[in-house]
Amino acid sequence: MKLDAISIITADMPAAITFYSALGLELADGGPDAPHTEFSSGSLRILLDTEAVVLGIDPEWTRPTGGNKMSLAFDCSTAEAVDATFAKLTGRGDGGSDPVAGVVHEPWDAFWGQRYAVVSDPDGNTVDLFATLNS
Template sequence: MTPQLAVIGLVVDDMAKSLAFYRRLGLDIPSSADAEPHVAAPLPGGLQLMWDTVATVRSFDPSWTPPTGSSRSGLAFLCSSPSDVDRVYAALTSAGHHGHLPPWDAFWGQRYAVVHDPDGNGVDLFCPLGE
């Protein structure tokens, strides 16, 4: 069998803060998960997004350390319209999340913005300009 991408995992310092951020992006995560060391949420297409606390990861990989500098990966969320990119970006930054790149019309034909989640991961918001 060919391996299949099934999970995208994030290591978080504060589970409740991270889950609150992703709930604002529309993920259905029960509030009871805020105190858990490991959480999974289904995504469209059968993928899952999973969160683990630093302590959980270090329980099986004691030498794990967080990356420094800019990350080489990120998540991207498709919005329903170009104006929705602006709305979601404003809602997240108004809630105190760091806006890295405010919405703009990208040369590749999308409305695009980048906000950081509570652990500094870049989360892109986008929608084709023609929609």
């Protein structure tokens, strides 16, 4: 048995696709008007399902409230890439693009030896951006 996919429920499929595409994930199936969309990331898939899909499976489902629903972490390889990805997602980069992510924590050098930043996707899920700092 192996972990194959992580499923994320979204209230706004087009915004979620824009966010995860900006992180460099490759759209494999679906799209802005689809109720189910898949991204590939190596051997792991990221699945996006609309709330309507989930309600079709579980009519008693309700959107979680309070606290973090789930979190993903992306290895950006270098400290500079953490900063650049954060700037791109939050609209703070060169060219002043529109933000596709919320700011949870600005980039910082964490005591555990990584450059770290945290953003949120359109549904409020946190996404960590990190890279090991060179000693």
